[in-house]
Amino acid sequence: MLDDVALFIHIARSRGLSSAAAKLNLPAATVTRRLRKLEEKVGAQLVHRSARKFALTTEGDAYFEAFADLVTQFETARQGLRSDLHELRGRLKVAAPTNISVGLLEPMWSGFLNAYPEIQLTLNLSNENKDLLETQIDLALRVGPQTDMRLYQKRLGCVATMLVASPEYLAATGELNDPEDLRQHKLIWVSALPIWQLSNLDTGLQETLHLSANVAVDDIGLARQLARDGHGIALLPVSEFWENFETGQLHPVLPRWQGQKRDVYAVWPTGRLLNARAKCLRDYVQDYLAERPVFQGALPHL
Amino acid sequence: MLDDVALFIHIARSRGLSSAAAKLNLPAATVTRRLRKLEEKVGAQLVHRSARKFALTTEGDAYFEAFADLVTQFETARQGLRSDLHELRGRLKVAAPTNISVGLLEPMWSGFLNAYPEIQLTLNLSNENKDLLETQIDLALRVGPQTDMRLYQKRLGCVATMLVASPEYLAATGELNDPEDLRQHKLIWVSALPIWQLSNLDTGLQETLHLSANVAVDDIGLARQLARDGHGIALLPVSEFWENFETGQLHPVLPRWQGQKRDVYAVWPTGRLLNARAKCLRDYVQDYLAERPVFQGALPHL
DNA sequence: ACCTATAATTTCATTTTTGGAATCATGCTG
DNA sequence: CAGCATGATTCCAAAAATGAAATTATAGGT
Known part of the structure; x- marks a missing residue:
């Protein structure tokens, strides 16, 4: 039924069944039938319609007001999830330690940006551990023991x-x-x-x-x-x-x-899905660190 | 698709396809098929499931978080509309003039309550015209010219x-x-x-x-x-x-x-649907006034 | 008043979805 | 380890939905 309510909202916004059908890429017959089916379920007519004239009934007004925002939010959330889950384009907000990022890892950031030119990387460098939820960081690189239970963590390497x-x-x-x-x-x-x-x-x-x-x-x-x-x-x-x-x-x-080895981790909040871009970066970092002895626990004088 | 997302939310909350099916009064076959169809559309598995074991995937978590509240709001809004539109039970907030309400109209209020015992009437008496939107009044009785264009009005009678x-x-x-x-x-x-x-x-x-x-x-x-x-x-x-x-x-x-006759009106905000209870009261008032000469413009000495 | 263009509805063959029943999978208990 | 109970999936006949095409309705223009 929610699909029919959403259809009704589109009909109301388009001010006609034919224009709603065109926008939704549906045949007008389907739109007509589904609207009528919804009206039967509701037990009230929602739309006054005739050729060239269109108006909502008072029940239709009520339905529109009750559901219009929800339908919009649904569609926004769905669109956001679709692109966020699967596309290697768009924003990616990352936190990383300043010291290694402007030194050893600078070529890694550069390589990642070259490899994925459509990812808009925001790199927040700091030697402090920022609150990922507050700062809306998608992924953070951290060195040393991670004790925050709100974070998923994946070990990527270690430094002696x-x-x-x-x-x-x-x-x-x-x-x-x-x-x-x-x-x-x-x-x-x-x-x-x-x-x-x-x-x-x-x-x-x-x-x-x-x-x-x-x-x-x-x-x-x-x-x-x-x-x-x-x-x-x-x-x-x-x-x-x-x-x-x-x-x-x-x-x-x-x-x-x-001294003790300090592990390098990727961390992200448990409540947050790791989207395709963040996964991509995490895997890229892991591969990059795997090829450099300094991040596999090696000592420089040996 | 929204129906399938809602179904998924119910599956997640029930922690199983069979229990969701039972709650929604659907066959398990339908639930299984529609979940799989949703997963195909999404391009990701949302649920790890086996006999006796249930878990959401990380994508499933994301979907749940993105949509769970929306689905709840949808169902609440739908339930609210269903009962509000059609049932003669629940709250009804009415404003009326003090003078006639505690005098001539007291038997009318009493009669209405007797006739509709499941309507919880809130009667705001005042000789001032309250803002209906602000005070969330469903219906108001007013005497005299009504000039507020934000209100629907229906003439119910008149007083000389x-x-x-x-x-x-x-x-x-x-x-x-x-x-x-x-x-x-x-x-x-x-x-x-x-x-x-x-x-x-x-x-x-x-x-x-x-x-x-x-x-x-x-x-x-x-x-x-x-x-x-x-x-x-x-x-x-x-x-x-x-x-x-x-x-x-x-x-x-x-x-x-x-002197000039003063019309008696029922008024309510244009943006607000007049629910079944308010309609019922309006009609009840109109019938009541129709039977009393004082509200049909009569003079007491004639 | 008539004609035209556009919007809505209906028809019907086709496609898709449904749900009962059967089957499969698996976790727990003895 | 085997059996049983429970949860999930598949099968297939029936039901429902779909969409192209035809038809109907109506508002505006001449």
Whole structure:
């Protein structure tokens, strides 16, 4: 019956059965019959009609007012779902961490846009985790443990962390032989890596260190900068210095030890269907990360 | 297609095809087929189903979220219209003038309620014309010219007006022979009858008088009371004193002259369908008034 | 008043949908 | 592991809907 009500709404808007039939690509006979069937069900005539004259009855007015907006919303929702579910065109709003996006991942964004020129990508870069529901983000890339239960998450890769310092700092203070030696050093702490959990590449031995930091910051990029400037030893994701590692501005400290690996995730809200574009991007990112050791947990000096 | 979407919503809510079929009073074969047809149109499976297990796909979730509220609104609107249009049960909000409603018309309200015990009548009495749209009145009884173009109106009857004064007042001042004599008297003016247009019952002669009133009030009941108390001559609708006329508390002044007749109307907003209850009441009122001379323009002393 | 053009309705052969009955699938219980 | 109960699907005759073509209705123009 809802289809017949929708038909009636179109008839009312078109102010005639023939023009409604034309708009809906239906024969006039079908429109006539279905309107009459609806009127029989309702138990009232909805339309006064004759050749060249058209008016709604008072019942028809009531029906129109009650259902017109609903029919519009139905059709809008249906259209939106059709295009949103299946088409690789239109808007796609993505959040991603600033550090890796303007560095290692810039070619990935560029490649995606070239591959899908009809997708209008809005890329919100931030090193903070924005609320996806509030900001209406379709998909977010995140690094590190994801604890928000409102989000679906798919693991796309992982990044190792390791201890680094500037060569000047190490020349002044001497090399370290053991994680315990860290206590004698200036340390740069960053909020993303609150606990320093180190594991030995050779023996598999694990140590969790509770250290007192000389400097504490909440931005990984700043921590890298401070380490490079000789202010101490930092535990950093290798993505932060992978590209420039050969320049020697940051040296590994305790090179046979590594920090905990940080997984890279795609996340999106549970209530939200992942449309074709977001799925496409997610798969594109996964493929891109699969081909780069830095996102498969590799270390730059090995 | 909207019918199939609605069916899908019911399937999702019932968490099964068989239970949805039972609720909708449809064969399971029909439900199965129409769901599959919808899935073909959508180009995606909406439901994972097997014997004893049921789950929506992510596309199904999206469809459910997009359409569930709309389907509910559709069904609510449809149910509302069905009952509102045709059933003589439920709410009916009516506005009517206080004076005639607690007097002459009280038996009419009582009779209507007895005749239609399932109608829940809300009777808003006032001698002011309330905004029907704002107060969501279904139907209003009004007396006098109706100039609001947003209202449909149907004339149900009419009430004559005439000049009256207390016997004490007339004994003190003497009888009148001609409308011009009114100028020598104390007059009680009421806003509902701003112009005194008198017509002679015998000759048909009409006079429009522009008089200076001693007292001006905006409530007809108060005007009646003042006249009864000997404060002068008032031009009043006969409905105001029809019942008590034989008690002699108010005497006709210039008994062969009458004031302008005031029509009684049922009015309702043009955009609003007059439902079965309001129609029923309107017709009931018209029949009731038709049987009472006071509402057919009669004078009490003739 | 008549004619024409347009809108609505009706007819009927064809297509599609329906629903009862039969069949299949599967999860739970013993 | 087998059997049973329940849910889902398929089959097919019957019913309903469809749409092209023909017909009817009517409003406007001459």
